[in-house]
Amino acid sequence: MVEKLRSRAGIPDDQKWKLEDMFPSDEAWEELFGQTRVLLDDVSRYAGNLAEGPDMLVACLEWAEVLDGNLEEIYTYARMRRDEDNRVSVYQAMTDRAGSLAVDLGSCLSFLVPELMAIPEERLAELRSDPRLKIYDHYFDNILRRKEHILSLPEEKLLAEAAELGEGPQTIFTMANNADLKFGELTDEEGNSVELTKGNYSRFMECPDRRVRRDAYEMLYDTYKKQVNSWASMLTASVKSDCFFARSRKYPSALQASLDSDKAPVTVYESLIATVHEFLPQMYRYLDLRRRVMKLDRLNFYDIYVPIVARQDAKIPYLEAADKVREALRPLGEDYGKVLDKAFSSQWIDIYESEGKTSGAYSWGTFKSHPYILLNHQDTLDSLFTLAHELGHALHSYYSDKNQPHIYAGYKIFVAEVASTLNESLLIRHLIEASSDPMAKAYLLNHYLDQFRGTVFRQTMFAEFERDIHVAVEAKQALTYEDLSIMYGKLNQRYYGPLVEMDERICTEWARIPHFYNAFYVYKYATGFSAATALAQQILQEGKPAVDRYLKFLSSGGSDYPINLLRAAGVDMETPEPVRQALTLFGELLDELEGLLEG
Numbered sequence: 001m002v003e004k005l006r007s008r009a010g011i012p013d014d015q016k017w018k019l020e021d022m023f024p025s026d027e028a029w030e031e032l033f034g035q036t037r038v039l040l041d042d043v044s045r046y047a048g049n050l051a052e053g054p055d056m057l058v059a060c061l062e063w064a065e066v067l068d069g070n071l072e073e074i075y076t077y078a079r080m081r082r083d084e085d086n087r088v089s090v091y092q093a094m095t096d097r098a099g100s101l102a103v104d105l106g107s108c109l110s111f112l113v114p115e116l117m118a119i120p121e122e123r124l125a126e127l128r129s130d131p132r133l134k135i136y137d138h139y140f141d142n143i144l145r146r147k148e149h150i151l152s153l154p155e156e157k158l159l160a161e162a163a164e165l166g167e168g169p170q171t172i173f174t175m176a177n178n179a180d181l182k183f184g185e186l187t188d189e190e191g192n193s194v195e196l197t198k199g200n201y202s203r204f205m206e207c208p209d210r211r212v213r214r215d216a217y218e219m220l221y222d223t224y225k226k227q228v229n230s231w232a233s234m235l236t237a238s239v240k241s242d243c244f245f246a247r248s249r250k251y252p253s254a255l256q257a258s259l260d261s262d263k264a265p266v267t268v269y270e271s272l273i274a275t276v277h278e279f280l281p282q283m284y285r286y287l288d289l290r291r292r293v294m295k296l297d298r299l300n301f302y303d304i305y306v307p308i309v310a311r312q313d314a315k316i317p318y319l320e321a322a323d324k325v326r327e328a329l330r331p332l333g334e335d336y337g338k339v340l341d342k343a344f345s346s347q348w349i350d351i352y353e354s355e356g357k358t359s360g361a362y363s364w365g366t367f368k369s370h371p372y373i374l375l376n377h378q379d380t381l382d383s384l385f386t387l388a389h390e391l392g393h394a395l396h397s398y399y400s401d402k403n404q405p406h407i408y409a410g411y412k413i414f415v416a417e418v419a420s421t422l423n424e425s426l427l428i429r430h431l432i433e434a435s436s437d438p439m440a441k442a443y444l445l446n447h448y449l450d451q452f453r454g455t456v457f458r459q460t461m462f463a464e465f466e467r468d469i470h471v472a473v474e475a476k477q478a479l480t481y482e483d484l485s486i487m488y489g490k491l492n493q494r495y496y497g498p499l500v501e502m503d504e505r506i507c508t509e510w511a512r513i514p515h516f517y518n519a520f521y522v523y524k525y526a527t528g529f530s531a532a533t534a535l536a537q538q539i540l541q542e543g544k545p546a547v548d549r550y551l552k553f554l555s556s557g558g559s560d561y562p563i564n565l566l567r568a569a570g571v572d573m574e575t576p577e578p579v580r581q582a583l584t585l586f587g588e589l590l591d592e593l594e595g596l597l598e599g
Contacts, residue, residue, distance in 0.1 A: 011352055019077060023073070032073060033074055036067065046059070048111075048115070051119045058132050068105075068406070069367060071105050074098050075099070078094035078095045078097070079364075080374075082095045083374060084354075085357060086179040087179055087356040099171075103160065106161075110157040111157070114153045115153065117144075117147055135405060138560065149257075167241075170238060173514065177514065181198075184196060186215045186219055187215070198360070199376040205302060221505035221509070225505070228508055232511070238516070238519070253471075255470060264573075265574070268527065273463065273464050280497070289590070293309075294306075299500045301506045304500065311440060316379055316383070324430075331543075332426070339398055343370075348372055348394065351375050360514075361375050361390050362390065363397065365394070367409050371393070385451070388423040392420035392421070392422060396411060397411075399554040403555035408558045411562075414524050415562045421532035422539075425536035442596040445593040448589055449586065449589055452586045455529045459525040460523065462516070463522050463526070464491055466519055466523075467520075552569070553565055
C-alpha cells in the first residue's frame with residue numbers, strides 16, 4: 001500500500017486552526033474588503049493638508065491605522081486560507097486581490113511620509129506638542145532618522161505601485177514550490193512505498209537506513225534540478241528587485257537598506273559572519289565525531305541529520321509533544337503557562353500535513369485576532385522543537401498585541417527569533433536534565449548540537465550567500481544557475497569542511513530555500529539564537545527578575561529599536577559576545593557528547 005497524504009476534509013476539526021475567529025465567513029471578509037476600498041477614497045481629505053493643524057494630523061494618522069489594520073485582517077485571512085490547500089482557486093484569487101489591495105493602499109498612503117518630511121521642523125515640532133500625538137513619538141523619530149532615504153511624493157507613489165511587481169519572484173516561487181512540485185515515491189526502511197513531500201523529507205533524513213536517506217536526498221534534489229534554470233531566474237529577479245528598491249532609496253547597498261529598517265549597523269551582520277568563521281573548527285570537530293560514530297570514511301549531506309545515537313522512543317505524538325512543551329516552559333511563569341493552555345485548547349494550531357497545504361511552519365495572526373500556528377507535525381523530535389519554536393512566536397505576538405497600541409504591536413524581525421529560540425533552549429535543557437539514561441542524554445546533546453549547526457552555522461552560511469549574490473548583482477554580474485551553484489558550493493565547502501562530500505546536488509540547494517526571497521532575514525536566526533541562549537541562561541539562573549525583564553521584552557512589540565529592546569532585556573547585540581558565548585557553549589556541549597560516546 002502506498003502511504004498518501006490525507007485530504008484536509010479528513011482531518012478532525014479540533015486538529016485544525018479556527019480561522020472563523022478572524023472572519024466568521026468569506027462573506028464577512030468581502031464586506032471588510034469593500035469597506036476598505038471605500039476608505040481609500042478619503043485620501044483627498046488629508047493629502048496636502050497635514051500641516052494645517054493637529055486635528056488634521058491626528059485624523060490622518062488614525063485613518064491610516066484603520067487602513068493598515070483592515071489590510072492586515074484581509075491579507076492574513078486570505079493567505080492562511082490559501083495555505084490550507086494551495087490548490088483551491090477561490091483562496092488563490094482572494095490572496096491575489098488582497099495583494100492588489102495592499103499595493104493600492106501603499107500607493108494611497110505614499111503621500112504621508114514625504115509630506116511629513118516636507119513640513120518645516122519648527123512647525124512639525126509645534127504639531128507634535130499636541131498631547132494626542134505623544135503616542136506617535138517613536139513613529140516620528142524613526143521617520144526623521146531616515147529622512148535622506150524618503151523620496152518625493154511622485155517617486156514614493158511610483159515605488160508603492162511597483163511593490164507588487166517586486167514581489168512577483170517570491171509569489172511565483174511559492175506557487176511552484178508548494179502547488180506544483182511532486183517528488184515521487186520511495187521505499188522506506190520497512191519496504192513501504194511512501195510519497196516524498198517537503199513535509200516528510202526531514203523524517204527521511206533522520207532515518208538510520210542510509211539507503212533511504214540517499215534515495216530521499218537524490219529524489220528531492222533531482223526534482224529541483226529539472227527546473228534549475230527557472231529557479232535561478234526567479235532568485236536572480238528577486239535579488240535585482242532588492243537592489244532596485246535599495247538604489248531607488250539612495251542606499252549604497254541592498255544589505256544596508258535592509259538593516260536600516262532595524263537601525264542595525266552593517267557591522268552586526270559582518271561580525272556575525274566573522275565570528276562564526278572563527279568557530280568553524282568546532283563545526284569540523286563535530287562533523288568528525290559524527291563520521292567516526294557512523295563508521296564512514298567521509299560524510300555525505302544525507303548523513304548529517306540522522307541522529308548518531310540510537311533511541312527507541314524517538315516517536316513523539318503531538319499530544320505528548322504539547323505536554324513536554326508545557327513542562328519545559330514552566331520557568332517562564334504562571335501567566336505564560338495560562339496563555340500556552342489557551343493556545344492548545346482554543347484551535348490556534350493547524351497541526352498535520354495534508355494535500356496542498358503549505359509546507360514548513362509559521363506563526364501568524366492579526367492585532368484583533370489571537371495568534372495562529374501552522375504546523376506539519378511528523379511525531380519527531382524536530383516537530384517537538386518546531387512546536388515550541390512557533391509557540392514562542394505566537395506568545396510574543398500575544399503579549400505585544402495585548403500591551404501595545406496597533407502602531408507598535410508588530411515587532412521587528414531582528415527580535416522575532418529570540419522568543420521562539422528561547423523556548424527551544426529551555427526545552428532542550430529540560431529534556432537533558434530530565435534524562436537519567438546516558439545514551440538518551442547523548443541523543444539530546446546530539447540534537448542540541450544539530451540545532452546550533454542548523455541555526456547558527458547554517459543560517460550564517462545562508463546570510464553570507466545572500467550578501468554575496470546581492471554584491472554580484474550590484475556589480476552588474478550575471479547570475480546563472482552555474483554561477484549560483486559555484487558560489488553556494490564554495491560556501492558549503494568552507495562551512496562543512498573536508499570531511500563532507502561536495503556533490504553536485506548540494507550545490508543546487510539554493511533552489512529550494514524560500515527564505516532567499518525575503519533577503520537578509522536568515523542572519524537574524526543566528527543572532528536571535530545567540531540572544532536567546534544568553535537570556536535563557538539568565539532566566540534559569542536568576543529566576544523572577546530575569547523573567548520579568550523577558551516578559552517586558554515580549555510586551556514591548558516595536559515600541560523601540562530592536563537592539564535597545566534586547567539590551568534592556570539583558571543582551572547587547574552590538575558586540576560579538578552573544579554569538580561568541582553561544583558558540584563557546586557549542587564547544588562545551590560537544591565535549592560532553594564526546595565524553596559520553598567515546599569516554
